[in-house]
Amino acid sequence: MKKILKFKDKEYEIEIEKISENFIVVKVNQKKYFFDLEKEEPEILEEEILKKEILETIAKKEKEEKIKELKAPLPGEISAIFVKEGDFVNLNQRLLCIVSMKMENEILSPTEGKIKEVKVKVGQKVQKDDLLIVFENEV
């Protein structure tokens, strides 16, 4: 749940998330603060001293949230597609190429996983943020 708080003319984007029974993370303008609710006075924890498994849970959660789809970083024309539906791709493997202002923009995979759907074809013009690829990410 995201909320925008205004305080002395400055805007803060606040997001609170429960990570496990006893931990919550509060994001203030993308900066993360961790709270241990078991303590009587909830204290702010540094990321380093969080238990390993908590960090793993966070990483897993973030991965689940983030990388299910790939959107166009800039407008242009699809000049090549290097993967197809059903392919398993690795992190940083090249997925497709968009030509924009006569520049070649090679898009590498931000995740590893199976390609569920390729939403574009070679020669197709795309706008920024158009959906290009859907990943089937089972975490």
Place this chain on the structure above:
Amino acid sequence: MKFKIIEFEKLPSTQQKLVELAKEKKVKPWTVIVAKEQTEGRGREEGRIWFSAKGGLYFSVLLPSLCIEDVELLSILLSFSVAKVLKEKFNVEIWIKLPNDIYLNQKKICGILTQNFFVGKDTLFTVAGIGLNTNLEDFPEDLKEKATSLKIELKREIDNKEILEEILKEISKNILAISR
């Protein structure tokens, strides 16, 4: 700005070499690969070759990761940088065929190939390849009407090293000026 210039006598393509090194994270921004000759100098379109005989200036430069708004302007910024150096140094009338070709006396004198690499939506790195016809005296038959060189137009020898440094300085100055 400190440039790290690595020179080769001959390469298939400076662009290909630098992209490989950048992908393997073996080079830092502002690394420059120069070759006196290329056997497979890449043109912008698939399969197009940039005529790269000895005498010309062929190089690729690894640029720092730019924000997306700057990447969109990059081809214009690069052509502008090269054109400005040529115009000021040789006092010639340069025409930029937007966004990425440079002409002198209606003939192409420089081509720029820019490749940006993204991981998802985040810019990873950019390699800009520039082929500048400096000391070429002749072109193959099919290019004679379309291409020219500084030596042909100015009737004198050009110092490739000096012009390379000036172009790099101009590019880095302009990139710093727009970087957000």
